[in-house]
Amino acid sequence: MVPLQWYxxxxxxxxxxxxxxxxxxxSIIMMFLSIEVMLNAVNLSLVSFAHFLNGLRGQVLxxxxxxxxxxxxxxxxxxxxALFRNRATAQIEEVTEMKG
Amino acid sequence: xxxxxxxxxxxxxxxxxxxxxxxxxxxHAVLYxxxxxxxxxxxxxxxxxxxxxxVQIIVYAGAILVLFLFVIMVLNIKEEMExxxxxxxxxxxxxxxxxxxxxxxxxxxNIVPGRQGAYTPGVIAAQTNTKLxxxxxxxxxxxxxxxxxxxxxxxxxxxxVLAKKKLR
Numbered sequence: 669m670v671p672l673q674w675y676x677x678x679x680x681x682x683x684x685x686x687x688x689x690x691x692x693x694x695s696i697i698m699m700f701l702s703i704e705v706m707l708n709a710v711n712l713s714l715v716s717f718a719h720f721l722n723g724l725r726g727q728v729l730x731x732x733x734x735x736x737x738x739x740x741x742x743x744x745x746x747x748x749x750a751l752f753r754n755r756a757t758a759q760i761e762e763v764t765e766m767k768g
Numbered sequence: 769x770x771x772x773x774x775x776x777x778x779x780x781x782x783x784x785x786x787x788x789x790x791x792x793x794x795x796h797a798v799l800y801x802x803x804x805x806x807x808x809x810x811x812x813x814x815x816x817x818x819x820x821x822x823v824q825i826i827v828y829a830g831a832i833l834v835l836f837l838f839v840i841m842v843l844n845i846k847e848e849m850e851x852x853x854x855x856x857x858x859x860x861x862x863x864x865x866x867x868x869x870x871x872x873x874x875x876x877x878n879i880v881p882g883r884q885g886a887y888t889p890g891v892i893a894a895q896t897n898t899k900l901x902x903x904x905x906x907x908x909x910x911x912x913x914x915x916x917x918x919x920x921x922x923x924x925x926x927x928x929v930l931a932k933k934k935l936r
Contacts, residue, residue, distance in 0.1 A: 691861030739923030
């Protein structure tokens with residue numbers, strides 16, 4: 669029997685992989701992929717908590733997370749297409765008008 | 769779940785996501801990510817979330833990542849693959865990620881599970897997971913469900929408006 673901690677640690681490791689990718693990659697597509705990895709890590713922790721607490725709330729919440737991830741991907745990629753049309757680049761460091 | 773199976777799945781998930789996020793070619797990254805999502809779906813099956821495992825494969829691997837592939841096809845991938853993969857601040861990023869990992873692992877080391885719910889494996893086996901999740905979605909969580917549908921509608925309209933060439 670695998671304890672709850674293992675699932676949580678796997679989820680944390682997956683989340684930090686996503687954080688690493690988001691902070692270090694230059695390409696906007698890869699940053700979006702990192703966000704998907706982070707959302708999946710959160711889903712994994714929600715489902716494992718639901719299993720170990722004998723509940724279903726975690727699974728319902730994970731479904732909502734998937735819905736939000738789908739809309740986030742659609743909007744983000746549409747923004748990426750608009751950006752690419754105007755700038756012909758998908759590198760984050762060449763889009764620095766806001767000086768953020 | 770069998771600890772060996774968990775070990776394989778966990779190692780494969782971490783390895784595949786690490787491989788995916790360090791590839792130069794975005795198409796390879798997306799393909800690694802699809803394999804990673806299948807492993808995650810098996811992990812969900814082991815946690816008794818059959819419906820979520822199916823949704824994971826259908827929506828994530830089937831829809832979202834195919835959307836990624838479409839956009840990569842629209843963009844100019846040759847230009848994308850030139851130049852540096854990582855930004856100059858990558859040691860900073862790796863230290864933030866490692867610090868976050870250590871912090872959360874230290875916090876969750878002695879976690880105590882809270883109050884047990886009513887959905888024991890016996891109850892779920894009698895009624896099936898999909899039926900119970902559906903019942904919860906359409907009774908207790910009907911308002912969040914409607915809001916989620918509204919969010920998806922806004923996303924559809926927004927994506928069309930953003931990606932359209934010229935609005936009349």
